Amino acid sequence: MNSRIAFWNILKKDIRNYYLKPPNISWGIIFPLSWTLMQLIRSPGQNVLELLPGLISMSVLFGTTSMLAVTITFERSGRAFERLLLAPISLNTMVLAKIAGTVLFGIFNAFVPVIFASFFVDLSAVNWGLALAAVLMIAITSALLGLLIAVSAEQVFEAQTFSNFFRFPMLFLCGLFIPISKLPVFLRPVSYCLPLTYGNDILNGAFRGANNLSLALSFGALLAFLAGLFIICRYNISRKWIL
Amino acid sequence: MLYVKNLKKTYGNLTAVNDLSFDIRKGEIFGLLGPNGAGKTSTINMIIGLSRPTAGEIILDGIDVKKETKKAQALIGVVPDESNLYNEMDGFDNLCFSAALYGMRKEERERKARQLLSRFKLDTAGKRPFKAYSKGMRRKLTIAAALIHSPKVLVLDEPTTGIDVESSRQIREMIVGLKEQGTTTLFTTHYIEEAERICDRIAFMAEGQIVASGTVAELMESITHSHTVRFLINGKAEEMADVLQSRFDGVEVKSESENSLVMVSERRIPLFPVIEVFHENGIEVYEGREVRPSLEDVFVKLTGIESSVLKKEKEKGGGR
Numbered sequence: 289m290n291s292r293i294a295f296w297n298i299l300k301k302d303i304r305n306y307y308l309k310p311p312n313i314s315w316g317i318i319f320p321l322s323w324t325l326m327q328l329i330r331s332p333g334q335n336v337l338e339l340l341p342g343l344i345s346m347s348v349l350f351g352t353t354s355m356l357a358v359t360i361t362f363e364r365s366g367r368a369f370e371r372l373l374l375a376p377i378s379l380n381t382m383v384l385a386k387i388a389g390t391v392l393f394g395i396f397n398a399f400v401p402v403i404f405a406s407f408f409v410d411l412s413a414v415n416w417g418l419a420l421a422a423v424l425m426i427a428i429t430s431a432l433l434g435l436l437i438a439v440s441a442e443q444v445f446e447a448q449t450f451s452n453f454f455r456f457p458m459l460f461l462c463g464l465f466i467p468i469s470k471l472p473v474f475l476r477p478v479s480y481c482l483p484l485t486y487g488n489d490i491l492n493g494a495f496r497g498a499n500n501l502s503l504a505l506s507f508g509a510l511l512a513f514l515a516g517l518f519i520i521c522r523y524n525i526s527r528k529w530i531l
Numbered sequence: 532m533l534y535v536k537n538l539k540k541t542y543g544n545l546t547a548v549n550d551l552s553f554d555i556r557k558g559e560i561f562g563l564l565g566p567n568g569a570g571k572t573s574t575i576n577m578i579i580g581l582s583r584p585t586a587g588e589i590i591l592d593g594i595d596v597k598k599e600t601k602k603a604q605a606l607i608g609v610v611p612d613e614s615n616l617y618n619e620m621d622g623f624d625n626l627c628f629s630a631a632l633y634g635m636r637k638e639e640r641e642r643k644a645r646q647l648l649s650r651f652k653l654d655t656a657g658k659r660p661f662k663a664y665s666k667g668m669r670r671k672l673t674i675a676a677a678l679i680h681s682p683k684v685l686v687l688d689e690p691t692t693g694i695d696v697e698s699s700r701q702i703r704e705m706i707v708g709l710k711e712q713g714t715t716t717l718f719t720t721h722y723i724e725e726a727e728r729i730c731d732r733i734a735f736m737a738e739g740q741i742v743a744s745g746t747v748a749e750l751m752e753s754i755t756h757s758h759t760v761r762f763l764i765n766g767k768a769e770e771m772a773d774v775l776q777s778r779f780d781g782v783e784v785k786s787e788s789e790n791s792l793v794m795v796s797e798r799r800i801p802l803f804p805v806i807e808v809f810h811e812n813g814i815e816v817y818e819g820r821e822v823r824p825s826l827e828d829v830f831v832k833l834t835g836i837e838s839s840v841l842k843k844e845k846e847k848g849g850g851r
Contacts, residue, residue, distance in 0.1 A: 290634035290636075291634070293631050293634045293635070293636065294631055294632050294633075294634060296631075297628055297631035297632070298632075301617070301620070301628055305617065305619045305620065366615075366618065367611065367613055367614070367615040368615050368616065368617050368618075369615075370581065370611065370615045371615045371616070371629065371632065371676075372632070373580075373581060374579060374580070374581065374604055374607075374609050375604065375632035375633065376601045376602070376604045376605035376632075376633060376634075377601070377632065378601060
């Protein structure tokens with residue numbers, strides 16, 4: 289059985305059916321754009337490069353978690369997801385194909401603030417390779433968080449509610465707009481238990497060389513989160529989707 | 532082709548399927564008949580790999596479904612009770628996508644999709660979004676999607692429930708046509724007459740168990756211990772009942788009306804000698820035939836479930 293054909297077609301179907309739909313495209317552009325504009329207006333004196341990592345992290349986090357959680361829950365409630373479970377492809381192939389679409393959507397989201405910022409600031413000093421790697425890792429871990437939600441939620445509104453339960457605290461705890469050093473002492477350990485902290489720190493390094501943690505530690509932590517989340521998702525999927 | 536042994540499924544304290552065993556031969560049409568909650572869908576879900584058995588064995592074409600679920604799924608085409616296709620996609624794309632899930636290449640899946648659209652008379656609807664299809668068309672396309680990879684076993688859950696008469700007829704013809712091509716079919720229904728019409732063998736399910744199974748004739752035989760013949764004549768039925776009673780040993784004769792009488796015996800009743808007696812007495816015989824119980828009678832007798840229960844479910848037009 290050619291799993292590659294199935295993988296590619298699931299990815300293509302998701303992009304066509306969900307990610308390229310006008311509401312999602314506009315959401316993917318308007319959401320990061322409005323946050324970027326809001327931050328720029330709110331802090332006129334602040335360096336755009338200081339804001340950019342946080343805006344990128346937030347755009348990826350919101351784009352990926354909501355899309356995967358909502359699309360899977362939507363397919364499950366309409367029973368179309370059953371078709372994927374009945375196909376002779378491994379659960380890993382199916383899950384990876386679903387994640388791949390969301391990751392691409394997350395990357396698209398990430399570069400909306402970058403394109404917008406390019407009109408205001410010189411980005412020639414940015415380490416794009418590192419930035420792309422960080423965006424990719426944030427997108428994958430966030431997609432896995434979305435998947436974790438999708439496994440538990442029965443309805444689309446549940447998926448959205450659960451997503452916010454994860455996402456909003458992460459906005460404040462992961463150093464996106466408030467440095468972790470300025471958080472109350474008791475909250476700082478929580479920050480280091482969240483994958484976005486590490487992804488955002490790498491982005492700070494890529495955009496202005498201001499990472500607090502070593503790149504090796506951040507990538508190592510993200511890889512550990514990625515593997516851990518994948519194993520938990522995989523376990524939950526086989527427990528909850530195949531009754 | 533399919534061998535199910537001591538299958539059991541529990542959800543907490545509820546036992547949905549209890550020690551179920553049956554087998555289906557290659558090319559056979561096997562019907563699971565029972566009311567809602569009998570365990571039909573739970574059984575099917577275990578066979579198609581959507582649910583894990585609590586205990587028991589399922590062997591499909593030599594493959595242990597519990598251990599090699601994905602390998603077994605490659606051989607099965609599934610038509611669920613509700614469509615599981617994508618509303619946003621058109622008919623043709625839905626079929627092509629289903630084919631891709633089975634690893635079929637582009638040219639092959641497009642060729643097969645066109646072929647199936649034509650076979651189900653959906654050619655013109657192929658480019659319409661699935662959400663714009665009527666209920667009958669949706670069901671036909673769902674069946675087409677299940678057939679896209681030419682499965683050895685086709686599993687249909689309530690395939691004709693809630694759809695128009697013409698579509699139901701086409702689906703029944705399709706199932707019979709597939710049998711001729713060697714496809715093995717397992718389907719659930721609560722339409723007794725449908726099961727009687729197309730199934731080679733039927734199993735009656737109630738409370739998670741098979742209460743009886745066999746061919747229609749075997750099932751009828753299981754509750755019929757006497758033979759009844761009804762005659763329609765041109766009159767004097769009461770008088771003729773006495774005449775026949777005196778002429779045939781071991782036979783009980785009762786008149787039902789002026790023009791109708793029945794003969795009941797432990798043995799089969801040959802018609803010709805009886806007709807001769809009528810003739811001798813100047814009586815015209817319009818009809819003489821053995822009265823058999825209907826499959827519905829058998830179902831009621833064996834399951835203890837009133838056929839009205841099934842009828843109500845039928846009227847609701849759904850359920851498992």
